[in-house]
Amino acid sequence: MFRFSVVGLGMAVTPHASALADLAHRVEIIQAATRAPDRAAAFTAATGVPADTDVHAALTHPDADAVLLLTPPDTHFALGQVALDAGKHLLVEKPLDRTLASAEALVAHAAERGRTLGVVLQHRFRDAALRLAGIVADGGLGQLTMASVSVPWWRPQSYYDQPGRGTLARDGGGVLLTQAIHVVDLFRALTGPVEVVAAEATTTPTHDMETEDYASALLRLDGGAPGVLMTTTACYPGLPERIEIAGTKGSATLVGDALEVRWLTGETESLAAGDSGGTGADPMAFSSEPHRRLIADFVDAVETGRAPRASGDEALATHRLINEILGLTEVPVA
Structure with a gap:
């Protein structure tokens, strides 16, 4: 099984949760995190996946193969860098970041770490x-x-x-x-x-x-x-x-x-x-x-x-x- 941590449980998580459920034969969500406690509770109630407010723990979860990053654009480089430094592959919601400079830096950081970087352009x-x-x-x-x-x-x-x-x-x-x-x-x-x-x-x-x-x-x-x-x-x-x-x-x-x-x-x-x-x-x-x-x-x-x-x-x-x-x-x- 390919294991994801999911970070960010706002509006964008809905189609991802459905898609991941359809891929349950090969993909597993092992942890989810958001800074909003009510969203964490709602996600766990809807999916059965453990969710909390410890974003850093989800980004660096030792059993995760990749992080699915669904937070606002201004957070993508900072949070993505943490995940990449922890050896995780990264699938990030569009856009890569709010500025082109930060987007370029995120792509370069993934290449330096030898990790796969994908973007949600479905x-x-x-x-x-x-x-x-x-x-x-x-x-x-x-x-x-x-x-x-x-x-x-x-x-x-x-x-x-x-x-x-x-x-x-x-x-x-x-x-x-x-x-x-x-x-x-x-x-x-x-x-x-x-x-x-x-x-x-x-x-x-x-x-x-x-x-x-x-x-x-x-x-x-x-x-x-x-x-x-x-x-x-x-x-x-x-x-x-x-x-x-x-x-x-x-x-x-x-x-x-x-x-x-x-x-x-x-x-x-x-x-x-x-x-x-x-x-x-x-x-x-x-x-x-x-x-x-x-x-x-x-x-x-x-x-x-x-x-x-x-x-x-x-x-x-x-x-x-x-x-x-x-x-x-x-x-x-x-």
Whole structure:
């Protein structure tokens, strides 16, 4: 059995707990910890897993193979460093940390300790995303000629009224780094490296918050083709994210977890939507199956010595793209 300690028992733990339960034949949670006693008690009552407030003990548990770190972004480097120094592999919730510098330091520290570092970017593991990644990797669309990504999501003001949410001090950013990072990461993984040509970010009148709830950019793909990005949490009631990729052999449209591929030969392929969710007021309204696949991939990576599909280096590339988009513009408050 592969043994995890879980640190952080807030909103993000729900799909992880479900995914780990589905992997009970090969994965075991041996300890959980949070600084909130009520959350520890609730987690134990729901799962039967011992949980307490001794975070350091969970990070360094002698029987743990890895730590699943689900705390806020501003804690990831400090807590992750403790786990890595204790010889644990590390699977950390997105983003790697609130700042790019700390994220880079965490990746470097894992490499120095010879430990596997994975990041929870589960959109890569949806059915349609996996199929589209295979088509693109095999050259099924030919040379890419354009690509676009749109994330028209919704969060009510009550979401941002939670302590620390949407702040630079805790989260490190707004819609790009905290919500749309999943889709931006998938888009970048599908299209390859992109260059930011122009960008705009703002906080709309919909929300009273420190960071941006809207960001858009003109992009240039690695082969020179144009691209477009738009992300927001101010689009009521929240619509499925959309990725469109066109090439010399055909085009593909990914809407949530529904895929349509159309080739110049007249052939088509469709993959029906799964339970993607998470676009509206309840950010946790989605299936835990992609989390299960991500965790299984992480365990496989540790056991075989390869990098996880959602590795620290991959997460860094996405963080750098986000920083480049935000770095080209101020973030005015409307």
